[in-house]
Amino acid sequence: MTAKTATTASIQKFIRPEVFPSTMCPGCGHGILMGAILRAVDELGLDVRRMLFVSGIGCAGWIPSPHFAADTLHTTHGRPVAFATGAALFNPDLNVVVIGGDGDIAAIGGNHLIHAARRNLDMTVICANNQIYGMTGGQVTPTTDIGTITATTPQGNEEPPFDLCKLVEGAGASFVARYSVYHIRPLIRTLKEALQHKGFAFVEVLSPCPTQWGRRNQFADPVALLERYKTLCVPKDRAEKMSPEELAGKVVVGRFR
């Protein structure tokens, strides 16, 4: 392995010191994701002055803004991809990165996601998928598993969730990948590839929410939540050799396109 392993110190320059203490809950996966994104930027040696981070409303929207010492555009709920489209079309040299949650990107913003993917717009969309609306108090999202207890599904969720990667791939995205914040090295590697990809890149990142998701579903312990990904996730190449029965209840991670 030749890649230089970034240290915490190396990404300090990308973070506004005045924002701490962070607003993220203890055990929230979004902090790990934030670190992974910045490490990818650092390891690639990208000039953040040539980057624009766009976010909507929700816990994940707070990853770039207020944390990043870079140009950030904090927009309305569900619309970051549409705002980012405008920025990317106006200034094609800009490296446009959208960071949002599953509610923001896949529920209210799902339509923009599909159309941006088919247009193959040059941007990277990172969806921090914690399967819950954190900020508004723990309601069901389009990626919440069947049976999950949420504020709006007190009897358990009835809706099958989206496979976001499949959806975006079906819409025509030219780069599709999924990891969890537990898979930190492959995640950083994938984010680096996505940031360098010409065209539409989508990276789904599973990220635990102990506060709104965990407490309602017998997973209040952040460490257990994080370790859950170890058994839940199956790498793509291994999954290809597994039967549908063996894959039931598992999440396949890796680069899909």
Added chain:
Amino acid sequence: MVTVKDYQSPVTPTWCPGCGNFGIHQAVKTALAELGLEPHQVMLVSGIGQSSKLPDYTHANGFMTLHGRAIPCATGVKLVRPDLKVIVHSGDGDGYAEGMGHMVHAARRNIGIVHIAHNNQIYGLTKGQYSPTSAQGTRSSTSPEGSIDRPVNPLLIALAAGATFVARAFSKNSRELADIIKAAVQHRGYALIDVLQPCVTFNRVNTYEWYGERVYPVSQEPGYDPSDLNWAMRAAQIWGDRIPVGIFYQTEDVPAYEEQVPALKAGPVGLRPIRPLPADKAQALKAAYM
């Protein structure tokens, strides 16, 4: 005995002569009549566009709503009256541009509505702008130099979103379309039928001849297996000189959304008489705040 005539509305269609909507209209009426469904047992919900005028030309419960919003309106109907057969008519602009965000959610929920998308690859009512299904390079009033957007593949998106019934048909082949609609109406959950429909006024490329030379039954594809999602996703990507039509994917193993709603276990809530609450229920509600 229900006949096509029972669905006859006194209103004369204003579609252009030769419009593909006529074939779709005939197929819908035929399918419903052959299934023995009466007009009051059916609700046709549409958005805005030429295709969305179909309920006006049909004697059945009809609700012509907003551009792009037929699916959520139909979802509301189905969730209080699951006893009604709910059929959505949308266009490609209506259903796949403004309404796509709703379509993928309907597909994943597997809500029991039949979605017939009249896909003419152009905005007809607003006079010929390119749509999400227009081929790359389409010259139109909003893409005078040719469109840059790659078209959506509605079948593939529906499959990826979790749809349990996905089909494509050609409006000219009204009989085949009627059979697909019959299967969709009897299907458990959401069904998408993408109907290739020539627009004789604004689309000079995708004509009857153009389609006629290309369409063939998807069942002729090697290994045809509409119960295999992976097969369907591969077949859905065939497009060009040859365009397969028919049922690409169908599974009856996924429960429809409305089957699982606790409040619907006792029957359609929309049919329940409304009365003031009994005193003990009222008291119990208050007790939680003492």
Added chain:
Amino acid sequence: MKNDMTFVLGGEAGQGVESTGAGFALALARAGLRVFAVPDYRSRIRGGHNFFQIRAGDYEFFSHNEQVHLAMALTREAVDFHVRQLVPGGAIVYDTGLKVDKSAWPDGVQDFAMPVADLVQGAGGSKLMMNTAMVGIAAGLTGLDLRFVEGVIEDNFGRKRGDSVAETNLKVARAAHDYARAHFAERFPFKLEAVDAPKRLLIGGNPAMSLGALAGGIQFMAGYPMTPGSPILEMISAKAAEFGVVTKHAEDEIAAICMAIGAGRAGARAATATSGGGFSLMVEALGLAGMTEVPVVIFEVQRPGPSTGLPTRTEQSDLMFVLHASQGEFPRIVLAPGTIEEAFRDGWRAFNLAEKYQCPVIVLSDHFLATSLQTVPPETLDFDGVVIDRGAMLTPEQLDAMEGEYKRFAFTDSGISPWAPPGHPKGVYRSASDEHDEYGSIEEDATNRRRMMEKRMRKLETARADILPPKLYGPERAAITFVSWGSGYYPVREAMRVLAQQGVSSNFLHITDIWPFPAQAVAEALRGAKRIVSVESNYTGQMAGLIRRETGIHIEEQILRYDGRPISPEHILRGLEGV
């Protein structure tokens, strides 16, 4: 000392400030005291300064106020913030471990630093139980019987003794209570004692409105998360299986209102709940309901805009927006409850009005009304007074007897056309968002258009019969006449009480049904008023503007607030010049 004091519990998000505060408010209510409690929190899950303020007393008062007697601070920021609010003799409680700068403290404030963390640890509790300790201390200092606090802890953490979380919290509360009583209670001049009073409910506007909707037979609700509207969907969802309500958390607000309209078109009592931002997305569909004459109820709980604004704070700035939202002209009814009684009543009445007049009904609430908790007599939620009126809904028998094709949009004198839920062979019709004829078919004829417009708009005139006039509180003649709407009720009533103590007479016109505007009643009530003062939570004085537009009465003196905080009685008194 009379029973009247205000507590504040302050800390970070995640320290359980709101839940503990609400629990203490319930304990005070169970002790027979009247309570008015206001949460104040930031739009974030962790960190930031949050607080919960509780006013308690044993006589009639109407709102919170700015006089804090006992502040309990879980963080240094909370100490700095709340010490400034204390009245002379008031005390601030915090853990001795906090490094506190007392140089800027006001005179007369008592420093009640206590070893709170040690007390918690000594009782076997975790750091998360600091909030429970604070409540125990409050009881110890004021002399409130600890059993009221214990009762709430048992209810919240499981009633059975021996449950470890409940048990530990009880121990923590007891230890903190005993310590405070032994070491500080003597120096604390403000006391509370339980009074023998009839049982009261402790409730806020959101739950009262939700219960009203259940009482009114709601059958369908769809929504999308948006503070402070979404708790209504959550409360209805929690009762959905029991009460036979279909609830749907939709993919966005557009879908939510369209689902509700679809359900309304299918003959169900349907609603959605949101805040201003979500309502902005619903606007096109509002016109669809107006044009197709579909009954639908929209609960709009306002928060400060524009755009994301202040998500967890209050404002009354959507009045003009909801009155005019969507293109074209169509009838709509707008209700703005101000009290718990009105929130419950409008919760069910909205459905009657929507079905009777076959149009959208908007119930306009705000964060302050929705989230503040207050004690009310149980009969305030008047379930016995609930009436179900589905308007001109055709019965199967009437449809059986009908001759000819059904005219869903028949021209009538009242503008109201009999409506049929789907499912009857003779009740089949189509309806369109395009202009249409009496049968519902798309029609562009000029005469038809004119008649159809007049028919629809006539419903608004007919609806005037159901519009409640504004309510006048206080004497018929007074030196000052306040005008307000919605949650302005509370601080205005409280300001009136204080003014009366100062020998200033005042009365108050509270407007609750807003559209169609009760112009005649408002004009009559204000005629001859000596000095009119309008009070509302927005920048432009929207209600005063509406009154001027509809009655010609120009109210020059306006007390406005638009910093996101609820209007307090002191804010009104400060705003009154020359009193």
